[in-house]
Amino acid sequence: MSGEVCGNDDPVERRPPTIYDVAEAAGVSPSTVSRAFSRPGRVNAETAERIRRVAHDLGYRVNPLARSLPVERTSMLALVVADATNPFHFDIIRGAQDAATKAGYTVLLTDTRESDLLERQALERTLPMVEGIVLASSRMSDSTIRVTAKQRPMVVLNRVVTGVPSVVTDISSGARRAIDHLRGLGHDRFTYVAGPEASWTDGMRWRELREAARGAGPKVRRIGPFPPTLEGGVEAGRALRREPTSAVIAYNDLLAIGLMGELLGHGHRVPEDFSVIGFDDIFGAQLVTPGLTTVAAPLYQIGSTAVGHLLAVLNGARPQTETPLVVPTSLIRRRSTGPHGADPVA
């Protein structure tokens, strides 16, 4: 005669169902429920089916926290980037996320705003929750990285830290591609616009550029360092105009784009007066006018390779600490490079 007691919104604290609730409803023990979900085959097929049905009716979902506690597997990976809004990281993030998702892992993305303090704090916070770490463009010192790498499997990107697995692009072939392309267009004097001094990649690019240019004869000169941003690019543009060369290779695309802007803003033409090449092929390189010729890094692949290796290590593989994993580069030709001396207007 009294109405329904268990309405939908009564004030009783309705906690989500647990395996105990399911067990009771299905007439089995909690451990059987647990096994029905996490150890298929261990329990009789019919029983399992019944349990699954009951669980579904009750709206049961496993509690990942409780599950992780005993087994020490959180199925989470940390991806730490210096700046999530730097287009350089886009496809790295995607690649990492896809690879992780495919393996049933979730990635915890943290943006450290180029601050090594924030980076350490973020690590502090997330490290205990994740099984492994991918460090993209870390601003921390090698030794700090090594210490952290002791606590969890780790892969660093675009940087080589001895003792820690890393993924880098094939800078050497990239540099050669850039030089060859420019020489093919008749240029024989290049300016390399350097990025941050602390950058491992910058050092390598400069070295390989010189290497690639050596036997061939052309001269490369270096200006900088400049911050790897649009602003750094305009700064570099001013420096370049003081002592021009017909071809310029920038540390990265952002710098190249800023530089082009400065040049164009002062009445110079690209590529007629200056051929410019960048590195990385970030989103935006195709947006600018003229489109930027650039040495493309397979960003997506870097991300997925890193996660792939991390997962392998988690599954017992030996970390690859000797030599970095190298991914290939390719040259994307757009409109910012052209033949030396071409001058359709004059």
Add this chain to the structure above:
Amino acid sequence: MSGEVCGNDDPVERRPPTIYDVAEAAGVSPSTVSRAFSRPGRVNAETAERIRRVAHDLGYRVNPLARSLPVERTSMLALVVADATNPFHFDIIRGAQDAATKAGYTVLLTDTRESDLLERQALERTLPMVEGIVLASSRMSDSTIRVTAKQRPMVVLNRVVTGVPSVVTDISSGARRAIDHLRGLGHDRFTYVAGPEASWTDGMRWRELREAARGAGPKVRRIGPFPPTLEGGVEAGRALRREPTSAVIAYNDLLAIGLMGELLGHGHRVPEDFSVIGFDDIFGAQLVTPGLTTVAAPLYQIGSTAVGHLLAVLNGARPQTETPLVVPTSLIRRRSTGPHGADPVA
């Protein structure tokens, strides 16, 4: 006489210390250690200090999983975006992340690749681990969103779902700004380049544009829908050239940029032949040539406001479901708009 037994790398499985280890080393009970960390004041200051020192020496860190289990507080928030590489989301992500970090929360960022299936899966996966959810540009249906919102506090961005708190930009004033700017330059016929039909924002922008144009006299026409991408923009460019107006307002910056490219590629001039305006002021709007005039949304603020509200709700505040939280817009003037009929060349 035997050497050190506990070297640094001996094969014994060295598990991270727990409160039990600390308790033993400090000569207190585990509960006291627990309280020393989670309930300051509950234990004697000296004892607490001693415990803290011992813990530090042992390298103890609390295990967030174990901590969350009993109290049901994971200190994590989910931020689900349709596309993490869409510049529109950059500052939203930053704002959200900053606000969360400031409150001691970690954000779990998920990119759903514009797929409502992936979105549901991601939610499935992360929802049990987080205390609240921010949905940016969800591709799910209103009803699915409402169902999900029942399970955890949620805020949706740039969309109004009745019954769920939301943060939106002040579209009405934004539209008026665009129209006024263009009229101030002498334009009196506008084309609105529509975005995806399913987009709530698109509908509103179009409505408010018409509204803003009404009394004033100028005519607005609409073409589209187009996908909100660069490609959509070139498509729109073709459509526009068939039936031109001197001024065009695009659903968003990406569309506007693609459109400008198409126009310029066909010998038209911007802003001399076409004035174009976008929405959102994404990264890239200042990169293109000419720089894109746009109705800026305070993206960062949207992100932080959303998280702020979420945290408030978690702390007991009533969710703001009646009216959306509105953030203001502003007009960023760049080079893509100019006076009607200006023609310095001809």
Add this chain to the structure above:
DNA sequence: ACGGGCCCGGCAAGAAGTTGCCATATGTTG
């Protein structure tokens, strides 16, 4: 017919914390 294996379900001990309640010591008040 009986010992030896499977199959399958259950028991109970963790995993690393939190917290309600109790016990003791100390301080305070009348």
Add this chain to the structure above:
DNA sequence: CAACATATGGCAACTTCTTGCCGGGCCCGT
């Protein structure tokens, strides 16, 4: 000095799930 309040630490139960081990039932080979 008794009675009571407060500060501080400990005990043990609790969060949800996993898993090693045990044992009953059943089938098989001999």
